[in-house]
Amino acid sequence: MAADSTAEFSVQQLLDTGTVAIRDIACRGECRHKSAEECPNSTHLVFPYRGVYVRHQGQDDAVAEANQVLFFNQGEAYRVSHPVEGGDASLDLVIGETFLQELAPKVQLREGGVLAFRRQRLRVDARTQALVALLRHSLVRGAAETLEAETLALTLVRRAMGERTSHAAGASQGRQKLVDRAKLVLSSDLARRWTLAEIAAEVGVSPVYLTQVFQQVEAMPLYRYQLRLRLARALDLLGEYGDLTALGLDLGFSSHSHFSSAFRQAYGRTPAEFQRSVHLR
Structure with a gap:
């Protein structure tokens, strides 16, 4: 169920199984300056689909918009700002660590015992955007059964990190x-x-x-x-x-x-x- 319309955030739980949890998160985006520091207790893959915001992690900033997937590593603090009016919305996925280890290419992960992504973001292709919309609309309207939704979610994650379907920006x-x-x-x-x-x-x-x-x-x-x-x-x-x-x-x-x-x-x-x-x- 969505939060009160006067709240800064609205969160709707769309699916929660042992394999994947999916939430639809909307933010009013009224805070222009950097937010208070937040620290996730699990690793999230976040697919913005409306509006834009900026995530600040140390000296590294990432513009979050519909051409990107953002990785929120467990235990890594970040801040958020909204330089553009209008708010934003994202599809938020938490995949079981065992499954995520299987899905994520080794090149995308840091070495070591704790699962963590090397980069803040990757650019996704058009078909990945379509999968985000298909998954979200189907769950919101109750058109997808659990098995179908789980399968779509894993396909989405695989495609979002695929060698041919994602792009890591490379520049100074x-x-x-x-x-x-x-x-x-x-x-x-x-x-x-x-x-x-x-x-x-x-x-x-x-x-x-x-x-x-x-x-x-x-x-x-x-x-x-x-x-x-x-x-x-x-x-x-x-x-x-x-x-x-x-x-x-x-x-x-x-x-x-x-x-x-x-x-x-x-x-x-x-x-x-x-x-x-x-x-x-």
């Missing part, structure tokens, strides 16, 4: 921070048709330098990254819109055909087909 700390500032600009208004010059001005560099650095760090062009954020928001909103043309236009697409084509290219089915597959309509 300065370049990573520059790219993260650009991500916050994009996330501040997903529907806006930003120009390269506008984004570059917001982060304080030339358009040419921004495109070069973004491509180097994320291994994808800035415009495609923005497209993926818009499409992930569409996955989130499909249960709330009967008029898919309106949804596409609200997210900045020029037409229904533009929206439907981009969605199908990313996720392998049209928005209407995805709605039907999880009984949203």
Whole structure:
């Protein structure tokens, strides 16, 4: 059950078995400065699907948005801030340690006795985003039985860390921070048709330098990254819109055909087909 609407957090337990626990966590995001320190008592895989926040771990910051999976290691303290208005929401998974050891590639884990991930985050591919939405919508609407939900969750974790389906940003700390500032600009208004010059001005560099650095760090062009954020928001909103043309236009697409084509290219089915597959309509 969700918490009081006046609370900063709303938490809905969607599944809890011996294999996996899944929660839907929403935050109002009203706290702009760094939060008080928190320390998880188990290892979490967190898939943001709406909005954006920043997780601070020592000197390392990670922008959490719908193109990422974040790893919260057991016993490692962190803080959170919300530089962009609008709040955020994430699907939170806790997998039994034995199963997680089997699922996680060795290269993603630290050496030693305690299971811990090397990085704060990985970028996930479009099909992983679709799995997040499929799992969440199915559980919220009671359309998935326990066995199916557990299987989907393990598939999601495997894909989120797969060699061909994930990407670890690689760059100096300065370049990573520059790219993260650009991500916050994009996330501040997903529907806006930003120009390269506008984004570059917001982060304080030339358009040419921004495109070069973004491509180097994320291994994808800035415009495609923005497209993926818009499409992930569409996955989130499909249960709330009967008029898919309106949804596409609200997210900045020029037409229904533009929206439907981009969605199908990313996720392998049209928005209407995805709605039907999880009984949203």
